[in-house]
Amino acid sequence: MNNERKNYVIWLKNILDDGVALSDIKAAVPVNERAFFNMLVMTALRQLAFIKTDVLPRFVRKRIPQKQNILNFVLYLGCTELLFLETPDYACINSYVEVAKKLCDKFGANFVNAVLRNVVRNKQQLLTDRKTMFFSKEFVKILKQDYTPAEIADMEKFAQIEAPLDLTLKAGVETENFAEAIRLPSGTLRLPAHTAVTEVYGYNDGLWWVQDAASALAVKALADIRGKKVLDLCAAPGGKTAQLLDAGAIVTAVDVSAKRLERLKENIKRLHLEKSLNVICADALDLNVDEKFDVILVDAPCSATGTFRRHPEIMNNKTIQDVKTQATLQQKILNHCVVWLKDNGMLVYATCSLAKLEGEKQIKNFLQTHTDFDVCPIQIPGTEKMITKEGFLRVLPQNFGECSGADGFFVAALQRKI
Ligand SMILES: C[S@@+](CC[C@H](N)C(=O)[O-])C[C@H]1O[C@@H](n2cnc3c(N)ncnc32)[C@H](O)[C@@H]1O
Missing domain, CATH: 1.10.940.10 (NusB-like)
Known part of the structure; x- marks a missing residue:
């Protein structure tokens, strides 16, 4: 011992x-x-x-x-x-x-x-005598830039709740065989925390994949994408790639990490969704493709502050500087990739960060320098209260409407006007 x-x-x-x-x-x-x-x-x-x-x-x-x-x-x-x-x-x-x-x-x-x-x-x-709950001083400093003390205290309550097991089901899979599961309004199937993944019905048949309910919303923000060409930037380990393929899109998935792309390929193979997938291992900032896409999804690298329930180390090791560094990288990726978007094409930007510098503020800045883009309304059942006045989707653990919450998450759907 x-x-x-x-x-x-x-x-x-x-x-x-x-x-x-x-x-x-x-x-x-x-x-x-x-x-x-x-x-x-x-x-x-x-x-x-x-x-x-x-x-x-x-x-x-x-x-x-x-x-x-x-x-x-x-x-x-x-x-x-x-x-x-x-x-x-x-x-x-x-x-x-x-x-x-x-x-x-x-x-x-x-x-x-x-x-x-x-x-x-x-x-x-x-x-x-306990005064300090779960967030480190630096983590509170990050959150204080955007949230009130009451909002931060509400988030902190989720730090000790074990995150449930959220699954995204392949199209057409019925829920009746899943014991103890709840179907959330957005479509995610929720099972109790600590459920053994390999023992869940349909694991070997590839009927579903593990994906936090909030993370699943980015692709759900898109309308019908059957037959559309999608550039999935920062794609690994492939939760959103699977959603895109399952919805009938033709996907080019790009990620800088060869190791994570191996996991993406394994995941997509387990789900039997590999038919319309092209995988490229590259830094998004060096990427050069000679075609244009109907949709670009940027699921950007970020400080991941929204994932503190599943990754409690995040409450202890993230700094304001991490947020700034990631925001700079996200801005570069956005600016670099938009040239591959077709006229009238959709750009979906997502991060699992709670920091608005990596979400709301990032996209407001983008819109100021890219006046050919409009914000598209996001309409996903169950998310009505999470839509910001600008039309973005801001998920906080406490605004998800379920006692066990969701990861903090941000989604913006933008359309090129011309
Ligand atoms: C939030 S994760 C993506 C999650 C994935 N979209 C999913 O749904 O499963 C961010 C990914 O960005 C990748 N990444 C980080 N910097 C990158 C860069 N400069 N170019 C391309 N990918 C990058 C990381 O390897 C990581 O896999």
Whole structure:
């Protein structure tokens, strides 16, 4: 068990300090450890802002030197286990003291021992005095640029709710065989959190794919696209590509990541939708195609702040600078790609960011410099309350109309006038 904890400490550091994707770490966890890993590390990521702000400063008076930085991560997991899981206190302390000895030295181990003993002694008080909920100070700073404190507090309530399993069904698939499922007004089929994907009806037959209900709205913003030529920019792992193909479009899917495009191809093959698909591995900014398209979908790379329920590391490692960097890239991609849009063609822009710089403000700027585009009304059942005064679609976890919410998401549908 100590060896596992030692690995989790290193992985937590990889996720938070070294930018390694949580999904890559999860894939590396041995199958028999996954339940414990999920419980411990996902809880740590959700509770980290509280541990860092309300717990550790009470017992750690001096900054831990950089070369012993790993001790911070030992303490994050130790506090998580002591405060939120049911491991007996002293077994837990002994484990993390051993881990600190292995990853640092005897002095580090003594320090961890002293801090965790203090946490145990003050456990009830720490929980009762809790002021910080789930968002880090920097995450709140990002959100404060666009939302009121009450709106931010409403979003934060979703940080501890396990996201449900949302599926997009292939056209014509009936819902009656799916146990415990609800059909949302927008068409998404919702199953309870923790449903095992491979055990859901129709997995082997490729009758559906996993896609958050909000993410599915970008393609639904388009009218009939049967037989239309669509450029799907930033396409991998292919949730929206599958929707486009299933709706009868002829799709050119582009992504900069060869690895993610492999996943896209596997996904589309599982769904038997590969017939009208052309895949190009390229940076959208270097792309050069010699044809024009009826539709361009830009599902842009973004800060992903809207996905904090499924990716709790996002509440802890995103900065205002990340938002600005992504917004600059999105602007470049939009400006670069519009030359391939036919007259009267549709441009759909989407991001899973909550920041308006990557959504509403991005598109308002685009419209100022591209006066040949109009905003098209988005009409998707169940989304009426999410349409902004400009005609964009802004999904917040709390405005989705379901107790378990959806990812934060933004969609704009624009049409070239000429
Ligand atoms: C939000 S994800 C796309 C999700 C996808 N559309 C779907 O529905 O499954 C953004 C994608 O943009 C890709 N990307 C990032 N920068 C890019 C660039 N400069 N050119 C092309 N693709 C890029 C990433 O590899 C990532 O796969």
